[in-house]
Structure formats: structure tokens, C-alpha cells
Amino acid sequence: xxxxxxxxxxxxxxxxxxxKPNVVALNGVNLEIEKNEFVCVxxxxxxxxxxxxxxxxxxxxxxxxxxxxxxxxxxxxxxERGVIFQQYALFPWMTVRKNIEYGLKFITKADGSRYTKEExxxxxxxxxxxxxxxxxxxxxxxxxxxxxxxxxxxxxGYALNSEVLLMDEPxxxxxxxxxxxxxxxxxxxxxxxxxxxxxxxxxxxxxVLLSSRVVIMSARPGQIKEIVPVDLPYPRTQATKxxxxxxxxxxxxxxxxxxxxxxxxx
Amino acid sequence: xxxxxxxxxxxxxxxxxxxxxxxxFFWYLITLIPTINTFLASPKQVLRALISESKxxxxxxxDISISLQRVLIGFGLAFVASIPVAFLMGWxxxxxxxxxxxxxxxxxxxxxxxxxxxxxxxxxxxxxxYTIIFIATFLVMVVTIYxxxxxxxxxxxxxxxTFGAKDRDLFIDIIIPASFPxxxxxxxxxxxxxxxxxxxxxxxxxxxxxxxRIQGAQQFMDTAIVxxxxxxxxxxxxxxxxxxxxxxxxxxxxx
Numbered sequence: 001x002x003x004x005x006x007x008x009x010x011x012x013x014x015x016x017x018x019x020k021p022n023v024v025a026l027n028g029v030n031l032e033i034e035k036n037e038f039v040c041v042x043x044x045x046x047x048x049x050x051x052x053x054x055x056x057x058x059x060x061x062x063x064x065x066x067x068x069x070x071x072x073x074x075x076x077x078x079x080e081r082g083v084i085f086q087q088y089a090l091f092p093w094m095t096v097r098k099n100i101e102y103g104l105k106f107i108t109k110a111d112g113s114r115y116t117k118e119e120x121x122x123x124x125x126x127x128x129x130x131x132x133x134x135x136x137x138x139x140x141x142x143x144x145x146x147x148x149x150x151x152x153x154x155x156x157g158y159a160l161n162s163e164v165l166l167m168d169e170p171x172x173x174x175x176x177x178x179x180x181x182x183x184x185x186x187x188x189x190x191x192x193x194x195x196x197x198x199x200x201x202x203x204x205x206x207x208v209l210l211s212s213r214v215v216i217m218s219a220r221p222g223q224i225k226e227i228v229p230v231d232l233p234y235p236r237t238q239a240t241k242x243x244x245x246x247x248x249x250x251x252x253x254x255x256x257x258x259x260x261x262x263x264x265x266x
Numbered sequence: 267x268x269x270x271x272x273x274x275x276x277x278x279x280x281x282x283x284x285x286x287x288x289x290x291f292f293w294y295l296i297t298l299i300p301t302i303n304t305f306l307a308s309p310k311q312v313l314r315a316l317i318s319e320s321k322x323x324x325x326x327x328x329d330i331s332i333s334l335q336r337v338l339i340g341f342g343l344a345f346v347a348s349i350p351v352a353f354l355m356g357w358x359x360x361x362x363x364x365x366x367x368x369x370x371x372x373x374x375x376x377x378x379x380x381x382x383x384x385x386x387x388x389x390x391x392x393x394x395x396y397t398i399i400f401i402a403t404f405l406v407m408v409v410t411i412y413x414x415x416x417x418x419x420x421x422x423x424x425x426x427x428t429f430g431a432k433d434r435d436l437f438i439d440i441i442i443p444a445s446f447p448x449x450x451x452x453x454x455x456x457x458x459x460x461x462x463x464x465x466x467x468x469x470x471x472x473x474x475x476x477x478x479r480i481q482g483a484q485q486f487m488d489t490a491i492v493x494x495x496x497x498x499x500x501x502x503x504x505x506x507x508x509x510x511x512x513x514x515x516x517x518x519x520x521x
Contacts, residue, residue, distance in 0.1 A: 057428055059428070076427075077424075078428070078430055079428070081428065083424070083425065083428045085424070087419075087421050089419075089421040089422055091440070091444075092444075092520050093443045093444070093446070093518075094520075102429070103429035140519070
């Protein structure tokens with residue numbers, strides 16, 4: 001049997017809070033992510049979803065357990081694991097093109113050489129086209145809408161050819177229409193160039209629409225409560241939301257999440 | 267509804283012109299009163315002073331060039347010194363903790379208070395003037411630039427790390443450009459501080475310079491020269507600020 005790409009085993013993470021007992025952000029988290037799988041994570045705030053993402057990204061350490069990719073321990077951030085942040089994280093002093101090209105300077109190609117200027121430009125061009133931003137190559141981020149900024153961030157993630165894209169509520173700050181559009185765009189992009197995507201969201205609809213598995217996490221301590229498979233065929237569009245199977249899964253997840261929400265002492 | 271915009275450019279310029287002409291007219295009117303005219307020269311007297319001072323043999327241009335030289339040298343040295351110090355403070359918490367108390371303490375001391383010590387240490391030449399301006403300017407700039415370095419968006423730093431950037435790349439590619447607007451703001455504040463300190467610096471026994479000229483004219487109750495000096499310092503400050511503003515606009519188009 002093929003081994004999963006990423007294996008998270010019994011991960012525990014505590015945060016030290018001054019003059020208070022430590023907060024257990026994650027406890028006994030086990031998760032296996034297959035290559036080219038689209039996994040969504042939902043759960044109430046404080047369930048440690050972002051902490052888990054940061055751990056996979058190598059941006060945060062953990063106290064015990066293990067996190068491996070290709071069987072090797074993740075010890076720090078690296079270009080094979082791209083991160084797409086809710087706040088876009090575009091460099092405001094770089095144009096769209098430069099933002100996409102920047103990360104390429106750290107990448108060594110398979111033959112050991114570095115990208116030339118022309119190659120960088122061609123790659124940027126390709127992904128700008130893929131996210132429908134042709135014409136905005138030389139714009140600065142300040143001139144773009146939130147949706148466009150997030151497209152640049154996605155283009156950047158793709159251009160770096162990361163094996164895994166870790167997305168932390170990437171559409172959380174966008175209005176409903178833009179969000180719907182970007183969901184479809186992301187699905188289309190993912191189907192044309194397959195990648196492993198680990199996607200955090202608050203939005204159960206979004207989770208079911210995008211992913212092949214929805215990971216439900218519970219808070220205090222952050223744990224994986226349940227993993228729900230979404231057996232809806234791709235390609236999916238906004239119309240998929242009308243299908244009875246979609247609604248069934250969505251209601252089931254929503255129920256589980258809402259019950260947890262009610263149980264949280266407020 | 268209250269309009270919070272700046273209004274049209276035309277209206278702004280009209281009002282600015284009205285304000286300037288009105289101000290001069292008010293100045294002219296009050297100097298018609300003899301008691302006021304004894305301590306405040308009229309616009310006409312100041313204009314006459316300007317003409318006679320700027321003629322060959324007058325010292326106006328020499329005063330300006332000497333003062334400008336002091337401001338620019340003091341400011342320039344402080345600018346060059348403040349950037350690395352501010353970056354070290356922003357980047358290394360240990361350096362910050364070592365330096366910050368001193369900077370916060372020194373900031374509250376008016377540079378004029380240091381003059382006696384600086385004269386004792388350096389005598390009466392040019393170096394004490396540079397030193398006083400340097401101290402005043404350096405403190406303002408270090409604090410401003412350091413704030414900028416400290417407040418660089420942490421998400422940008424994280425993003426760069428995920429690309430595989432090392433600390434050195436991060437510093438050159440991210441921290442410096444991200445703090446650039448703060449460097450320019452620091453330069454503008456520093457320039458203003460340099461000019462306000464100039465007069466204090468020129469109290470330390472000098473014959474030439476706008477501050478010294480104002481001091482000297484006071485002895486002779488020559489208020490036209492005093493006012494001329496004051497207005498000149500104001501105009502120089504205005505021009506230098508506009509130059510820095512122009513540089514800022516052109517270098518941070520992305521903002």
C-alpha cells in the first residue's frame with residue numbers, strides 16, 4: 001500500500017501563558033494526508049486548526065509526537081510546503097509579477113540549477129494567466145481588491161510548485177460572491193494541476209464543496225473529533241451545493257460542529 | 267453632511283494664498299503701531315534688510331551656507347548612524363534591551379542642556395555644533411525607524427520563511443523595504459529636529475550662521491535682521507521638508 005504523504009502522529013502542543021496554566025492547543029492529534037488530496041479542517045475557534053497548519057508548515061514547534069512528510073521529520077519551513085494566509089501576505093513594495101517571482105530565487109531545480117530571469121518571468125506569466133489576473137502584472141497590491149490579492153497569493157503558491165499548499169482561511173475576509181468565485185477557481189486550478197491541499201475554514205459549506213475529506217476538530221484541548229469523507233465526484237461547482245448528498249453531509253458536519261459550540265462554556 | 271476630504275486642489279491653493287497674504291497684511295497692520303514696531307520690524311523693514319544683507323559685502327548668504335552646512339552634516343551623520351542602530355534594536359531583542367533605556371532617557375533631555383558639556387569637551391569650533399545637531403537628530407530618527415522595523419508585518423516574515431528565505435534574505439529583501447517608509451518619516455522628523463536645534467548649536471560661540479546672526483542682531487535691537495533670520499530658517503525648513511517629501515513619494519509609490 002502507498003504511504004501517505006504527510007503523517008501526523010500523536011502531536012501535542014502547549015502554549016505558555018504567563019501567570020496562568022498552560023493552554024493545550026493540540027492533544028493527541030493523528031492525521032494522514034494522501035498525495036494530491038484536498039483536506040479541509042473545520043472547528044470552533046480555539047480548536048488549534050491554525051496551530052496544526054503552522055506545525056505542518058514548520059513555522060511552529062510542538063511538544064511531542066511526530067510530523068513527517070515523505071517519511072522525513074518536518075523541522076522548519078520550506079518551499080515544498082507553501083502557505084496561503086488569510087491576510088494574503090503579499091509584499092506591498094513588489095508588483096504582482098515580482099510577488100510571484102520572488103520565492104523562485106530560493107528554489108533549486110531538479111537539475112541543480114536556479115531559475116533564470118526569463119524562466120521566472122515565464123512562470124509568473126503562466127500563473128497570472130491561470131488566476132485571471134492578466135493585465136495586472138505591474139500593479140502593486142494596494143491597487144487590488146481582496147479577492148485579487150488572494151489570487152496573487154494562490155498564483156504565488158502554485159508558481160513555487162510546492163507539493164503541499166497549506167491554506168489558512170484564505171477566503172475568510174472576502175465577500176460571498178468573491179468567495180464563491182474563488183472556490184470554483186481553486187477547484188479548477190487544483191484539477192488542472194493537482195496538489196495536496198490542507199485548507200482551514202470556518203465555513204462548513206466551503207469545506208464540503210472543496211474537499212474530499214473534512215476533518216472536524218474540537219476545542220480545549222484541540223483534538224480531531226471526526227473525519228468525514230465527502231464522496232462527491234469532481235469537478236464540482238457552486239451547483240454541487242444543491243445535490244442531496246452535499247446537503248446531507250453538510251448538515252451532518254454542521255450539527256456536529258454546532259453541538260460542540262454549545263458545549264463550550266461561555 | 268460633514269465633508270472630510272481635503273477639498274479640491276484649486277480651493278486648497280486659493281485658501282493657502284489668502285492665508286499667506288492675510289498673514290502678511292496683519293503683520294503690516296500691527297507694525298503701524300509704534301510701540302509694537304519697536305520690537306517687531308515691519309514687512310517693509312525686513313525686505314529692506316534682506317536687500318542690503320544679500321548684496322555683495324552682506325553676510326546673508328554666508329550665514330545661510332554655514333548654517334545649512336551644520337544642519338546637513340549633523341543630520342547626515344545622524345542619519346547614517348541611526349539606521350544600523352535602529353535595525354539592530356528592531357532585530358535583536360538583546361540589543362534593544364541594552365540600548366532602549368538610554369535612548370528613552372536621552373530623548374527627554376533638551377539638547378541645549380548639553381551645550382556646556384559639549385563646549386568643555388570640544389571647544390568652540392565647528393564640531394560642537396555638529397555634535398549637538400547629531401544628538402538631537404539621531405534620537406528622533408532611531409526611535410522612528412526602530413518602531414518601523416519592529417512593526418514589520420509578521421505574516422510577511424512568515425511568508426518569506428516558507429519560501430526558504432534565510433535570515434540574511436529576510437533582512438535585505440523584507441525588513442529593509444518594509445521599514446523604508448519609516449526611514450523616510452524618520453528623516454523628515456530628524457530634519458525638523460536638526461533645524462530647531464540649529465539655533466541652540468549656534469549659541470556655542472560662533473560669528474556666522476543664522477542662529478548667531480539672530481543672536482547678534484538682538485544686541486542692537488535690529489528686529490528686522492532677527493525676523494529675516496527667523497523667516498529664512500522657516501523657508502529652509504519648508505524647502506528641505508518638501509525635498510524629503512518628494513523623495514518619499516517617489517521611492518514609496520507602492521504605499
